[in-house]
Amino acid sequence: MNYSETIDYLYHKLPLFSRVGSAAFKKDLTNTRILCEYLGNPQQQFKSVHVGGTNGKGSVSHMLASVFQSSGYTTGLYTSPHLYDFRERIRVNGQVADEDYVISFVEKIKPVIEDIQPSFFEITVAMAFDYFAQKKVEMAIVEVGLGGRLDSTNIITPELSVITNIGWDHMNMLGNSLEEIAAEKAGIIKEGVPVVIGERKKETDPVFLDQSIKKNSSIAFAEDQYNLISQEWKNNHTIITVKKEGQGVRSFELDLPGVYQQKNLLTVLNALDILQKDGYQITEASIHEGLKNVRQLTGLMGRWEILRERPIVILEVAHNKDGMEQMLQHLKLLSFDKLHMVIGMVKDKDAAQVLSLLPSDARYYFTQAHIPRALPAEELKEKAANFSLTGKVYSDVNEALHEALHNISMDDLIIVCGSIFLVAEVNKDLILQNA
Structure with a gap:
């Protein structure tokens, strides 16, 4: 082999x-x-x-x-x-x-x-x-x-x-x-x-x-x-x-x-x-x-990994309650206009616990990794609606990221989070092509 x-x-x-x-x-x-x-x-x-x-x-x-x-x-x-x-x-x-x-x-x-x-x-x-x-x-x-x-x-x-x-x-x-x-x-x-x-x-x-x-x-x-x-x-x-x-x-x-x-x-x-x-x-x-x-x-990757400065694009493997709380703490220290969250999770995480923490004034792009364990993006969107989080569903993270890159101004921020498997599927060349 x-x-x-x-x-x-x-x-x-x-x-x-x-x-x-x-x-x-x-x-x-x-x-x-x-x-x-x-x-x-x-x-x-x-x-x-x-x-x-x-x-x-x-x-x-x-x-x-x-x-x-x-x-x-x-x-x-x-x-x-x-x-x-x-x-x-x-x-x-x-x-x-x-x-x-x-x-x-x-x-x-x-x-x-x-x-x-x-x-x-x-x-x-x-x-x-x-x-x-x-x-x-x-x-x-x-x-x-x-x-x-x-x-x-x-x-x-x-x-x-x-x-x-x-x-x-x-x-x-x-x-x-x-x-x-x-x-x-x-x-x-x-x-x-x-x-x-x-x-x-x-x-x-x-x-x-x-x-x-x-x-x-x-x-x-x-x-x-x-x-x-x-x-x-x-x-x-x-x-x-x-x-x-x-x-x-x-x-x-x-x-x-x-x-x-x-x-x-x-x-x-x-x-x-x-x-x-x-x-x-x-x-x-x-x-x-x-x-x-x-x-x-x-060779550490995926922990608050900044792929681009203007607009800011960040990869963050936070995927549970404590990780998300820490991620949101750091976001508060940054200056930006609109927050765009590309998010996907897996089925065995407590999605409600995570979603309850997220800001309702962000724009959401619900998606999923290409693994059987992934929580379907449509289901994630439905759970998010219970916490007044709104956005659209995308078939994969790069489609969601492509849409986010076309929706942002130079002073906005995009963060991809919710699952290490989602972050792993990000095409970094996509970020550079849209720079």
Whole structure:
């Protein structure tokens, strides 16, 4: 098989969560263990940091990877899902996995695939761990896919566990209360391995504290360690000033705009403090360098990604209540005339919870990604009408975006949001053609 045939095999042979939803979620780690045993347990051949949480785990993972790269470590980064190319999930020093490697890996593992019928995600995790072992990475930043306790990535024993926050997402699989969701996320806390919690919540703090005691794991809450002094935006960069008890004031420049990055930064800084104490050679200069160049060093896309300045066109993968609240907070800081929202969601998200937050004076373009799990655009429009949100239905995101580009003035703003799968289908050339 060539590369495209190999990817086609993976997509159509194996259950894929982005396409079929919870049917692709395997509720134990058996298949992942079998795959990795077949490969010689590559997950035991590199150091790692495990990053979970409801929102922010992708940004935190990329920021940590960027700092480790800037510190001179050969750094693996596993994230999901991808936007444009399957290989975005598996990177070493910012470079996606080789096509030839993907082909040879699938050929090698095919007998096991045919035997145990693993999910797409289980195969992807095993592939990432095998690739990291082959590339002899010195540190792998591994993002949890869904939940934590039963996530395929949870066969690693990391140097540090990080849980960014707990919010309402995937309730059909993780639980119907914040406490239940937190219990699933807390499943990545390992015996004797320290854990950083990004945000405090009265409902979830006891869950994490209880689990850390059970696992004999030291626990740190980033909000307790650092105070935010100020935040400003300059040329699509974020300048965040913080202070830690017993230290002076420090300012960091991030190439990741978005008001929510302030919480992510505190989480990253707390994680780096612990890793430095454990002997990792991470200097203040490499922290600054890494945070200033996250996109360039790790290839992060889709998080407040500005494609055009006038009119402003932004891609934002926010897709749940907390993510949308953070997105809307940042929108309030921008100056523009009319807001145009190109939006599509998936069926297993609480659309009403998201739609209830959105401004009624925006112009809406309801659409959907080309996956079975997508919420039909017509249905999304009907749900939106309950919150006085009006607009038209479009067959795909690029048709909606094309219409929006023809409706705007130079001082308007377009944002594409609601689903990472919707953002992934945006034709960026369309933006440039209409510039």
